Amino acid sequence: MMMKKFTTTMFALSICLYAGAQESVDMAAVQKIRKEGLENSKVMNLAYHITDVSGPRLSNSPGLKRAQDWAIKQFNEWGLKNVHLEAWGNFGKGWQVEKYYAATTLPYYHPIIASPKAWTPGTNGPIKSEVVLIKADTITDLDKYKGKLAGKIVMFDQMSNAALQNSYKADAVRHTDEALEKMAKDTLQVRRGGRPAGNNNQMAMMLKMRETRAAMVKLLLEEKVGLILTYARGSYGTFFTSNGASYALDAAPVSPELEVSSEDFLHMLRLLKGGEKVEMEAEIKTSYFDKDPQGYNVIAEIPGTDKKLKDELVMIGGHYDSWHSGTGATDNAAGSAVMMEAMRILKSIDFKPKRTIRIALWSSEEQGLFGSKGYVTKHFGDSKTMVLTPDQKKISAYYNLDNGTGAIRGIYLQGNVAAGPIFQSWLAPFSDIGAKTVTVNNTGGTDHQSFDAVGIPGFQFVQDPMDYNTRTHHSNMDTYDRLVEEDLKRSATIVASFVYNTSERAAQIPRKELPTPPPATAARP
Amino acid sequence: MMMKKFTTTMFALSICLYAGAQESVDMAAVQKIRKEGLENSKVMNLAYHITDVSGPRLSNSPGLKRAQDWAIKQFNEWGLKNVHLEAWGNFGKGWQVEKYYAATTLPYYHPIIASPKAWTPGTNGPIKSEVVLIKADTITDLDKYKGKLAGKIVMFDQMSNAALQNSYKADAVRHTDEALEKMAKDTLQVRRGGRPAGNNNQMAMMLKMRETRAAMVKLLLEEKVGLILTYARGSYGTFFTSNGASYALDAAPVSPELEVSSEDFLHMLRLLKGGEKVEMEAEIKTSYFDKDPQGYNVIAEIPGTDKKLKDELVMIGGHYDSWHSGTGATDNAAGSAVMMEAMRILKSIDFKPKRTIRIALWSSEEQGLFGSKGYVTKHFGDSKTMVLTPDQKKISAYYNLDNGTGAIRGIYLQGNVAAGPIFQSWLAPFSDIGAKTVTVNNTGGTDHQSFDAVGIPGFQFVQDPMDYNTRTHHSNMDTYDRLVEEDLKRSATIVASFVYNTSERAAQIPRKELPTPPPATAARP
CATH class of the missing domain: 3.50.30.30 (Glucose Oxidase; domain 1)
Structure with a gap:
C-alpha cells in the first residue's frame, strides 16, 4: 500500500445499504474451495518465495525481476494460460x-x-x-x-x-466485533484532496x-x-x-x-x-538499473468456458513491488501470495469458469499505483478523459488485497450500494472464520482505485490491522516472520470463493454511475 | 539486573505485616526534598552522561572506566566526601x-x-x-x-x-491499582534453588x-x-x-x-x-583489556554529623555496569542516575545528616553481583561463613534501584516484617505521586541481596515495569530514549526522602534474624 500523500476532507453521504433479494450461493463449490484453501494451503510457501527467496522488490530492481520470473514459472507449472510479463509504460531506473x-x-x-x-x-x-x-x-x-x-x-x-x-498500546490488533458492527453501519466517506x-x-x-x-x-x-x-x-x-x-x-x-x-x-x-x-x-x-526503463505487471489466466461469457473477465490482483529495507512481506507479498493461492485453489479443484479469471501482480504501486493505472488505461480506459474501451464493459469486477497479513473480515463497497446484498450472501459461508462485514465505505491508497476510476467495480477487502501501521508498512521489519499462516489461508479461501461466484453469476456485478473526470480547477495542489 | 539463572520453587509463608506505632516524618524536610527533586531535577543530564557520553559499560571495559571517571568528577563537584574508586577483587578481562x-x-x-x-x-x-x-x-x-x-x-x-x-500486548505497562493492592497483601515467597x-x-x-x-x-x-x-x-x-x-x-x-x-x-x-x-x-x-584485572566500585559520601551516630551508615546504590549492545539505559543507568540524583538533592538542600550517607555504583553485577558481594565481604562479612565484621552492626540499611526507568511505586521488605510500618509512614507523603505499596515479599537478581545475605536490611523498590522485560533488559535497544523523565524524578525524590529518614531515625532499621549459612548439601546444582 502506498503512502497517502494528501490531506483529505471528509463528506458524509447518507447512503444506506439496499437489502435486495437473496443471492444464491453454490455451497458444494464453496465446500471444495474451503477444503483446498484451509486444509491444503500452499500460501506460506508462495510467500516464502516472494519474500525470502526474491528479496526486496523495489520497482525495476533485480529483486522484483527475480520475483516476477518465479511467478511466471509458478503460474505455468499450475497450468494457467496467457502467462506473461506485460509492460504498462515507462517507469525509470531500478x-x-x-x-x-x-x-x-x-x-x-x-x-x-x-x-x-x-x-x-x-x-x-x-x-x-x-x-x-x-x-x-x-x-x-x-x-x-x-x-x-x-x-x-x-x-x-x-x-x-x-x-x-x-508503547503502552499493543503493536498488533484485530478488529473487535464492535468495530466491525460500526463499520457495517458506516455512511460513505468521500475523500477529496485539497x-x-x-x-x-x-x-x-x-x-x-x-x-x-x-x-x-x-x-x-x-x-x-x-x-x-x-x-x-x-x-x-x-x-x-x-x-x-x-x-x-x-x-x-x-x-x-x-x-x-x-x-x-x-x-x-x-x-x-x-x-x-x-x-x-x-x-x-x-x-542503478536503466537498461530497460519499462515497468511490467505479471498476468495469468484461467480461461472462461461459457460460450457467451468467456470473453468477460473477473480480475484479482495485488501489488508485487515493495520498499527496499525489508522484504515487503505484509506490503505486499501477503496480498500477492493470497491472490496467487486463490488461483491455485481454483485450478486445483479443476474449476472451469464461465467468465475468464485473470490475476495481475502489479508493479510500481508504491510510486503511485503506476502498474495498475497503466494497465487499466491500456485495457479499459483513461480516467483523465473518461474515454473508455469496449473491454471496460466486459469486466465484472476487480478484487484487490493490500492491507497486510490480517485475515479478511469483510469488504469495502466503495460506495457501490447495489453490490452490498450480493457480497453479504457471498460472505455468509465464512462467518465462522470471522468474515461477515460489508461496509459501504471507501478505502484508498491501492490498486482497486485504478479500476474504480474508470467505472469498473473495484474492491479492496477489510482486513485485521495486525501490526501493519505500527511495525511493518514500509519498514525494515516487513519480513516473512510477520506473516500469519492462518490469516493468509482464510483470505485466499474467501477470495477464491468470491472469484468463483463472480465468474458464475448470471449478471455482472452492478456498477455505480460513471465518474465524471475532475475539472481542471479541482486539481490537487 | 542480572539474569536469573536457576529454576526456583516457591514456598509461601504466611507472614503478615505488623501494624506498629506510627513513625514520625519530618514534613518540612520532605517538602524541601520534593521541591528540589521534582522542580529542579538534574536526573536526565546525569543519565545522558552515563549512557550517551560514556557508552556501553561492560565490566572492565573502557566505557565503564569513562563512566566511573565522570562519576568521580561529578561527586567531587557536588562536594561529596571520601570520593574514590574502590577495588572489590579480581574480575578478569574487559x-x-x-x-x-x-x-x-x-x-x-x-x-x-x-x-x-x-x-x-x-x-x-x-x-x-x-x-x-x-x-x-x-x-x-x-x-x-x-x-x-x-x-x-x-x-x-x-x-x-x-x-x-x-505482539497483541503492549510492550510497556504500569502497575495497576489492583496489582499493587495484591502485592500489598502478598505473603512471603521464599525462592529456593533446586x-x-x-x-x-x-x-x-x-x-x-x-x-x-x-x-x-x-x-x-x-x-x-x-x-x-x-x-x-x-x-x-x-x-x-x-x-x-x-x-x-x-x-x-x-x-x-x-x-x-x-x-x-x-x-x-x-x-x-x-x-x-x-x-x-x-x-x-x-x-580485550587485561592490564588491570581488578574490578572497581565508585564510592562517595555525605559524612554524618551526629556525635553518636556519624560512624553509622545509610547506604544507597545501583549497579553501573551494563551489557554491550545498547548503552545500558534502563539496566542500569536509570538506577545509577536516580541514586546519584538523590545524593545531589540531599546535598543541595544542605542536609547535614546524623548518620553518614554513602553511595556505591557497583560493577560486575551482570556477571553475578560481584561488585556488591566483594564490597560487602570486605566491609561487613562473609555470607558463606557468616563471620561478620564490627561494621556490620553500624549500617542501618541499604537501598538499591535496578528495575528500569519505571517510577517507584513502593518497596519490597524482603521478609523484614518489622520494617513495614516504618516504610508505610515514609511512603505516605508520596501517595499523590503513586508510591504507597509495602510488600513483605522478596525480589531478587540484584545487589541488595549481597547485603541481605549478611543480615543487613537490604531493600529494592517496587517499580513500574514499563518495557523492561519486553524490550530493554539486556537488549540493543536499552538506550537513553527509553528513560522517562517524570519517573526518574519521582524515584530520586522518594529515595532521597528514605535516605533522609533513615539517617535521622533514632534507631536503626530493625533486622531480620541472621541467616544461617546454607549447608553444603543444599548447594545449587
Whole structure:
C-alpha cells in the first residue's frame, strides 16, 4: 500500500445499504474451495518465495525481476494460460543496495541501524568524518557552511523534540466485533484532496521551510557533502523507509543520504547538541538499473468456458513491488501470495469458469499505483478523459488485497450500494472464520482505485490491522516472520470463493454511475 | 539486573505485616526534598552522561572506566566526601567491539542486525563464506563436518519452530491499582534453588544436548571456523545480548560468535532449509583489556554529623555496569542516575545528616553481583561463613534501584516484617505521586541481596515495569530514549526522602534474624 500523500476532507453521504433479494450461493463449490484453501494451503510457501527467496522488490530492481520470473514459472507449472510479463509504460531506473556499513567511531564505536534512501547514490568507497550538525532556519543561515562540508557527514537539527514514547498500546490488533458492527453501519466517506481550511500561516511556514530545505539540498550537493543523515520514523530497531531521489532516467544528481533509525539518530543529535565530538565511518554502495526503463505487471489466466461469457473477465490482483529495507512481506507479498493461492485453489479443484479469471501482480504501486493505472488505461480506459474501451464493459469486477497479513473480515463497497446484498450472501459461508462485514465505505491508497476510476467495480477487502501501521508498512521489519499462516489461508479461501461466484453469476456485478473526470480547477495542489 | 539463572520453587509463608506505632516524618524536610527533586531535577543530564557520553559499560571495559571517571568528577563537584574508586577483587578481562559489519551477499545483499557475543574474538579481518547449516543431534553426527569448516560461517538448526508472534500486548505497562493492592497483601515467597521434581528424562536429555554442544564448540575451534551465528531472542529489530566466552584472564580460546537478531537469523535458516545457497561477508574486531584485572566500585559520601551516630551508615546504590549492545539505559543507568540524583538533592538542600550517607555504583553485577558481594565481604562479612565484621552492626540499611526507568511505586521488605510500618509512614507523603505499596515479599537478581545475605536490611523498590522485560533488559535497544523523565524524578525524590529518614531515625532499621549459612548439601546444582 502506498503512502497517502494528501490531506483529505471528509463528506458524509447518507447512503444506506439496499437489502435486495437473496443471492444464491453454490455451497458444494464453496465446500471444495474451503477444503483446498484451509486444509491444503500452499500460501506460506508462495510467500516464502516472494519474500525470502526474491528479496526486496523495489520497482525495476533485480529483486522484483527475480520475483516476477518465479511467478511466471509458478503460474505455468499450475497450468494457467496467457502467462506473461506485460509492460504498462515507462517507469525509470531500478536501484538496489550493494553495501551498507555505518558506525560511530567517536565518542566510542557503535554500529548504526539504517538504510540508504531509495535511489540515492553511495559514498564512493569508505568515508570517515566528524558529524556536522547543520543549524539553519533560513537560506542566509547556510552561508556559514560554505566551503566547509566537502566529504563531511552531516545531520540536521530535526526531531529534537521527539521523545520516543514507551508503547503502552499493543503493536498488533484485530478488529473487535464492535468495530466491525460500526463499520457495517458506516455512511460513505468521500475523500477529496485539497488543502485544509484556515491554515494560511502554516502553509506559508511550510513553503518557507521547503524553500530553505531545497537551498540546503543544493548547497550540500555543490559542496560535495559525504553523506546526509536523516531521521527515520520508528522505534526499538524498526525504522520506516522511503525514497530520497527521483527514479527518472534523467533525474538530477543528489547527495548520498542515509535514513537512520530513531535511536541512533537521536543518540548522535543529543551528543552534538551536548557539545561532544561525534565521528562516523560509513561505506555505502548502490546500483542503478536503466537498461530497460519499462515497468511490467505479471498476468495469468484461467480461461472462461461459457460460450457467451468467456470473453468477460473477473480480475484479482495485488501489488508485487515493495520498499527496499525489508522484504515487503505484509506490503505486499501477503496480498500477492493470497491472490496467487486463490488461483491455485481454483485450478486445483479443476474449476472451469464461465467468465475468464485473470490475476495481475502489479508493479510500481508504491510510486503511485503506476502498474495498475497503466494497465487499466491500456485495457479499459483513461480516467483523465473518461474515454473508455469496449473491454471496460466486459469486466465484472476487480478484487484487490493490500492491507497486510490480517485475515479478511469483510469488504469495502466503495460506495457501490447495489453490490452490498450480493457480497453479504457471498460472505455468509465464512462467518465462522470471522468474515461477515460489508461496509459501504471507501478505502484508498491501492490498486482497486485504478479500476474504480474508470467505472469498473473495484474492491479492496477489510482486513485485521495486525501490526501493519505500527511495525511493518514500509519498514525494515516487513519480513516473512510477520506473516500469519492462518490469516493468509482464510483470505485466499474467501477470495477464491468470491472469484468463483463472480465468474458464475448470471449478471455482472452492478456498477455505480460513471465518474465524471475532475475539472481542471479541482486539481490537487 | 542480572539474569536469573536457576529454576526456583516457591514456598509461601504466611507472614503478615505488623501494624506498629506510627513513625514520625519530618514534613518540612520532605517538602524541601520534593521541591528540589521534582522542580529542579538534574536526573536526565546525569543519565545522558552515563549512557550517551560514556557508552556501553561492560565490566572492565573502557566505557565503564569513562563512566566511573565522570562519576568521580561529578561527586567531587557536588562536594561529596571520601570520593574514590574502590577495588572489590579480581574480575578478569574487559572487552569491547571495535568493528561490526555483517551482511548476506547471496541470494541478495542484506545487512544483518546483530552483535558479537561479549568476550568473543573477532574475525581477524574481512571474511566471506557460504553459510553452512550444521545439523547434529549426536556427537557422531559431527564427523561429517570434519575438515570442511575452516574459515566457514556456520549456524545451527536452532529455533526452527520459533514463529515470531505478532505482539497483541503492549510492550510497556504500569502497575495497576489492583496489582499493587495484591502485592500489598502478598505473603512471603521464599525462592529456593533446586532442580524441579520429576523430570529425570528432561534432565538426561539436557545433559546430552550439553555434551553434544560442548563437542561441537570444540570441533568448531579445532576446525578454525570463521564465525558462528547464534539466534538472539527479541523481535522487530530488538535483540537481547549475552556473553559468549569467559572473561577470566586464563580463559580458553573460543571461536568468533555473532548473536543475530531473530529476523535475520530465521531468514537465513529458512533459506538454508529451503535449499538456497546463502553467502555472507563479515568483519568483526573486538579488543580485550587485561592490564588491570581488578574490578572497581565508585564510592562517595555525605559524612554524618551526629556525635553518636556519624560512624553509622545509610547506604544507597545501583549497579553501573551494563551489557554491550545498547548503552545500558534502563539496566542500569536509570538506577545509577536516580541514586546519584538523590545524593545531589540531599546535598543541595544542605542536609547535614546524623548518620553518614554513602553511595556505591557497583560493577560486575551482570556477571553475578560481584561488585556488591566483594564490597560487602570486605566491609561487613562473609555470607558463606557468616563471620561478620564490627561494621556490620553500624549500617542501618541499604537501598538499591535496578528495575528500569519505571517510577517507584513502593518497596519490597524482603521478609523484614518489622520494617513495614516504618516504610508505610515514609511512603505516605508520596501517595499523590503513586508510591504507597509495602510488600513483605522478596525480589531478587540484584545487589541488595549481597547485603541481605549478611543480615543487613537490604531493600529494592517496587517499580513500574514499563518495557523492561519486553524490550530493554539486556537488549540493543536499552538506550537513553527509553528513560522517562517524570519517573526518574519521582524515584530520586522518594529515595532521597528514605535516605533522609533513615539517617535521622533514632534507631536503626530493625533486622531480620541472621541467616544461617546454607549447608553444603543444599548447594545449587
